[in-house]
Amino acid sequence: MMVRQTIASRSGRLVAAGVALVVASGLVLVPADASQGDVQRLMYVHVPAAWVGYLAFFVVFACSAGYLWRRDPRLDRLAAASAEVGVMFTGLAIASGSIWGKATWGQWWDWDPRLTTTAVMLLAYIAYLLLRQTVSEQRRRGRVAAAFGLIAFLNVPLVHFSVLWWRGLHQAPTVLRPGDPTIDHVLLAQLLASVAAFSLAYAWLVWQRTRLEGLLDTAVTRD
């Protein structure tokens, strides 16, 4: 138990240092964008937060499918943990996007297809977390949540492709798109480093949240 806590603590510090490093380089080291100027630096936190949201919800989808197949409670805990962390990152992506939108579009919010589908995605996973709270029996909660986790993921590809399928204010993808990325190599390197650091932060948070879920389940079964 003590060894696990030490590993969690040290790895947490390492992840925090990694995030601090990419934040500092995104703010200071990388040159400003030729078109948007310094405001474009928001991309180094906004895009990784949105990416981690996608990743988290894909993990919910995969674990939900796995749970319905194998009925392994560890998959259910991982899905719950990933959903909570994904909701947190998606909320932060919307908040930072709103700040970026005010700076470049002149408004905090627009019912643009990307923004709207992202808001729907966030609400769907908040509903997933609320649904988990309403069912107390573990196996039933796992089944219901897994079914909801599969359905909720249908919106995720819609969020990504909404900028290609419909016209709106939000720009089209610059990295995950057919053909070469439409971004300068230095800015791309910084963006990828930020995505890597945020993905590690996601992994650490999900590890801790899964551990919490396990401890709570243990407490209930032995209570």
Add this chain to the structure above:
Amino acid sequence: MIRQSPVTDAAFVFAGYLVVVGGVALYAVTLRRRVAKAAARARAIRAYAAGPDDAEPAVTERRAP
């Protein structure tokens, strides 16, 4: 696209970074506290189940039905 003064641009950038980094940090700290609390409760439950008569049953965050 709107171009503001460099100071306004910097204010938007700092606000965005503060929201994201602050949000993640706040969540991480809260999560660590929740894990520590749940681990202490799990230990108390194990001790209670193992047997000493004076051990108190733990109050859990999630109650069994």
